[in-house]
Amino acid sequence: xxxxxxxxxxxxVARDLVGCVLRVDGVGGPIVETExxxxxxxxxxxxxxxxxxxxxxxxxxGHAYVYRSYGLHWCLNLVCEPGSAVLLRALxxxxxxxxxxxxxxxxxxxxxxxxPGRLCQALGVTDAQDGVPLDRAPFHLAFGxxxxxxxxxxxxxxxxxxxxxxxxxxxxxxxxxxPVRPRPRQGD
DNA sequence: CTACCGATCGCCT
DNA sequence: GGCGATCGGTAGC
Numbered sequence: 275x276x277x278x279x280x281x282x283x284x285x286x287v288a289r290d291l292v293g294c295v296l297r298v299d300g301v302g303g304p305i306v307e308t309e310x311x312x313x314x315x316x317x318x319x320x321x322x323x324x325x326x327x328x329x330x331x332x333x334x335x336g337h338a339y340v341y342r343s344y345g346l347h348w349c350l351n352l353v354c355e356p357g358s359a360v361l362l363r364a365l366x367x368x369x370x371x372x373x374x375x376x377x378x379x380x381x382x383x384x385x386x387x388x389x390p391g392r393l394c395q396a397l398g399v400t401d402a403q404d405g406v407p408l409d410r411a412p413f414h415l416a417f418g419x420x421x422x423x424x425x426x427x428x429x430x431x432x433x434x435x436x437x438x439x440x441x442x443x444x445x446x447x448x449x450x451x452x453p454v455r456p457r458p459r460q461g462d
Numbered sequence: 463c464t465a466c467c468g469a470t471c472g473c474c475t
Numbered sequence: 476g477g478c479g480a481t482c483g484g485t486a487g488c
Contacts, residue, residue, distance in 0.1 A: 309480070311480070317480070318480085319473095319480075322474085325473070325474090326472090326473085327472070327473065341472090341480085342470095342471075342472070343479075343480065343481050343482095344469080344470070344471080344478095344479065344481050344482080345469075345470035345471030345472070345479095345481095346469065346470055346471080346481070346482075347481050347482070349480065349481080351480090361480060363480085389481070389482070390480070390481075391481050391482060392481090392482075429480070430480075430481095431479085431480055431481070432479095432480065433478090433479080463487105463488085464486105464487090464488085465485100465486085465487085465488105466484105466485090466486085466487105467483105467484090467485085467486105468482105468483100468484095469481105469482090469483100471479105472478105472479100473477105473478090473479095474476100474477085474478085474479105475476090475477085475478105
C-alpha cells in the first residue's frame with residue numbers, strides 16, 4: 275500500500291479502502307465499512323484545529339490516528355491529507371478469528387469486528403499505535419476487491435453533519451456494524 | 463429487529 | 476460542567 279494512496283482526500287481513500295485487507299500482527303481481514311472525516315467537517319475531531327488528542331490527524335499521511343471514545347473504547351483511523359482521516363468501522367474477521375474471539379470474549383463472527391471499538395479490541399489496537407506508520411509491523415495493508423457493491427450513506431453516531439454521505443460499506447455484508455441508513459425523503 | 467440506559471474520561475466551553 | 480466518530484445489557488414489538 276504506497277504512501278501516495280493515503281495522500282488524497284479522505285472521502286476517496288475511504289471508498290477505496292473497502293475491500294482492502296488489514297492485519298495487525300497477522301490478525302484481521304477485509305475492510306467492509308469506513309467513514310471519512312476532514313478539516314471542513316463539523317463532525318471531525320480536526321474541525322477546530324490541532325489539539326493534543328488529534329495531533330496524529332495533522333501528521334504524515336499513511337499513519338494511524340487512535341483515540342479513546344466515550345472514555346472506554348479505542349477507535350482506529352488512517353490519516354490522509356492533513357487534518358483528514360478514515361475511521362475503520364468494521365471488517366470481516368477472516369485471519370486468526372480465534373485470537374479475536376479470545377480478546378472479545380465471544381465467537382460470533384458477526385460481532386467480532388462490527389463497530390470501531392469492537393474492531394480495535396479484536397485486533398489489539400490501543401493508543402500504543404497512535405501516530406505509527408501503517409506500512410510496517412505490526413500493521414499490514416493490502417489491496418483487495420470488495421465482496422459486493424460499495425454504497426455510500428450518512429455516518430453513524432453523530433449529531434452534526436448527519437446527512438453527509440461519507441460512510442462507505444459493502445451492501446448486504448453480514449459483518450457491518452449497522453445496515454445502510456437510507457437518506458430521509460422530503461416530508462419525513 | 464429497534465430503543466433506551468449506564469459506564470467512564472479526555473477535551474472543550 | 477457537558478458532551479461525545481461506543482458498547483453491552485435489558486426491555487419491548
